[in-house]
Amino acid sequence: MERSEMDLESWLIWSGRPTESGEPLNTPPVLASNFRLPGDRYYTRTEGTPTQNAFESLMGGLEGGRSLAFSSGMAAVACVFHALPVGSVLAIPEDPYHAVNGLAVEGEEQGRWTVRRLDLADTAAWTAAAMECDLLWLESPANPLMTVADLPAICSAPRRDGCVVAVDSTFATPVVQRPLEYGADIVMQSATKFIAGHSDLLAGVLTVTDDELFDDLYHRRIRNGGTIGAMEAFLATRGARTLGLRMERSMANAMVLAERLEAHPQIARVRYPGLPSHDTHAHAASFMDGYGAMMSFDVTGSGERASAFVETARLINNATSLGGIESTMERRALIPGQETMPATLIRFSVGCEHVDDIWADLDAALAATANVD
Numbered sequence: 001m002e003r004s005e006m007d008l009e010s011w012l013i014w015s016g017r018p019t020e021s022g023e024p025l026n027t028p029p030v031l032a033s034n035f036r037l038p039g040d041r042y043y044t045r046t047e048g049t050p051t052q053n054a055f056e057s058l059m060g061g062l063e064g065g066r067s068l069a070f071s072s073g074m075a076a077v078a079c080v081f082h083a084l085p086v087g088s089v090l091a092i093p094e095d096p097y098h099a100v101n102g103l104a105v106e107g108e109e110q111g112r113w114t115v116r117r118l119d120l121a122d123t124a125a126w127t128a129a130a131m132e133c134d135l136l137w138l139e140s141p142a143n144p145l146m147t148v149a150d151l152p153a154i155c156s157a158p159r160r161d162g163c164v165v166a167v168d169s170t171f172a173t174p175v176v177q178r179p180l181e182y183g184a185d186i187v188m189q190s191a192t193k194f195i196a197g198h199s200d201l202l203a204g205v206l207t208v209t210d211d212e213l214f215d216d217l218y219h220r221r222i223r224n225g226g227t228i229g230a231m232e233a234f235l236a237t238r239g240a241r242t243l244g245l246r247m248e249r250s251m252a253n254a255m256v257l258a259e260r261l262e263a264h265p266q267i268a269r270v271r272y273p274g275l276p277s278h279d280t281h282a283h284a285a286s287f288m289d290g291y292g293a294m295m296s297f298d299v300t301g302s303g304e305r306a307s308a309f310v311e312t313a314r315l316i317n318n319a320t321s322l323g324g325i326e327s328t329m330e331r332r333a334l335i336p337g338q339e340t341m342p343a344t345l346i347r348f349s350v351g352c353e354h355v356d357d358i359w360a361d362l363d364a365a366l367a368a369t370a371n372v373d
C-alpha cells in the first residue's frame with residue numbers, strides 16, 4: 001500500500017514490513033556488512049541492509065519524501081553542511097542546537113563559509129535571507145527556548161537560485177509538522193529522540209523531495225561513512241511504530257503540565273508553544289498539529305535551587321536528551337555549550353507516564369526545595 005492510502009498513524013504501523021506469504025511480520029535485523037554477488041546489494045555502507053531500508057521507507061512516507069538514515073542526528077546535519085560549496089553563506093538560528101552551532105563556527109573559522117544568525121521569530125529576516133544565502137538552516141521548535149518559526153511562510157518564500165532550505169524538526173516529529181509539505185528541501189530528524197522514543201540508540205534521518213539532492217546526499221553518506229547500523233534501524237523502526245500513540249499521550253500531558261506550572265507560585269516562567277502566553281504561540285497555532293512534548297520553565301530562586309529541584313524529583317529522570325517514553329529534565333545551563341542559558345531554566349521532555357504522577361513529582365520537588373537559595 002502507499003502512504004496516500006492511509007493516515008500517518010496507520011503508516012507508522014503498516015510500513016516497512018515484508019509482504020510475501022511466509023515472510024516474518026517484521027523486517028528482522030539483518031546483520032551483514034556485505035552480500036553475495038552478483039545481486040542488488042553489494043556493501044552495507046552503500047545500499048544498506050533490508051532493515052535499514054525498512055526504516056528509511058517508513059520515514060520517507062512520514063515526511064513526504066525519500067529518506068536517508070544516519071548513525072546519529074549530527075552525522076545527518078554534517079552531511080548537509082559539508083555539501084555546501086566553499087564560500088557559501090549560511091543562515092542559522094541565533095541559538096541553534098549546540099553541536100550544530102559548533103559545526104557552523106568550525107567551518108566559519110576554516111574559511112569554508114560565513115554564518116548569519118537570525119531570530120527564528122523574525123519571519124522577514126529569514127525570507128530576506130532566502131534571497132541572499134545558500135543554506136537556511138531552521139530549527140523549530142528550537143532548543144531550549146521553544147521558539148517556533150513560521151515555517152510555511154519561510155519555506156515557501158522566493159529564494160535565490162541554489163538556496164537550500166533545511167529544517168531540524170526533531171522537537172516536533174512528523175506527527176506535528178511536515179516541513180517538506182510547506183516547501184522545505186530537507187527535513188532532519190534526530191531519530192535518537194521521539195522517533196525511536198526509548199533512549200536506547202543514536203540515529204539521524206534526512207528526508208528530501210528532489211532526486212538530484214537525494215543522490216548527492218546519498219553519495220556523500222557513502223564517502224562520510226555515516227550509514228545507520230542495522231540494530232539501530234531495527235530498534236528505531238520498532239520504536240516508531242508507537243510514535244503516534246506516544247505523541248498523543250505526551251502532548252496531552254505537556255499541555256496540562258504547562259498550564260499547571262504556569263499557575264504555580266514557584267515557577268517564574270513557562271515556555272511551551274501551546275500556551276497563549278508563549279511569544280510564538282501564534283506561529284505554532286497556525287500550522288502545527290499539536291504543540292509537541294518539549295517545554296522549558298524557570299523555577300523561582302537561584303541556579304542552586306534549580307539544581308536541587310531536578311535532583312529531588314523522583315519519577316522524572318534528571319538526564320539530558322529528550323523524546324523518550326520516560327520524562328526527563330535537566331538544568332540546561334550545566335550542559336557544556338549552554339552556559340549562557342538562564343541559570344534557573346529547566347528543559348523538560350514530557351513522557352507518557354500518568355499526568356497526575358508527573359505533576360505530583362514536580363509539585364513535591366518544588367515544595368521540598370522552596371527554601372534552597
Ligand SMILES: *Cc1c(COP(=O)(O)O)cnc(C)c1O
Nearest residue numbers: 072073074097143170190192203
Ligand atoms: C539531539 C538533537 C540533534 C543531534 O542529534 P544526535 O542524534 O544527538 O546526533 C540535533 N538537533 C536537535 C534539535 C536535537 O535535539
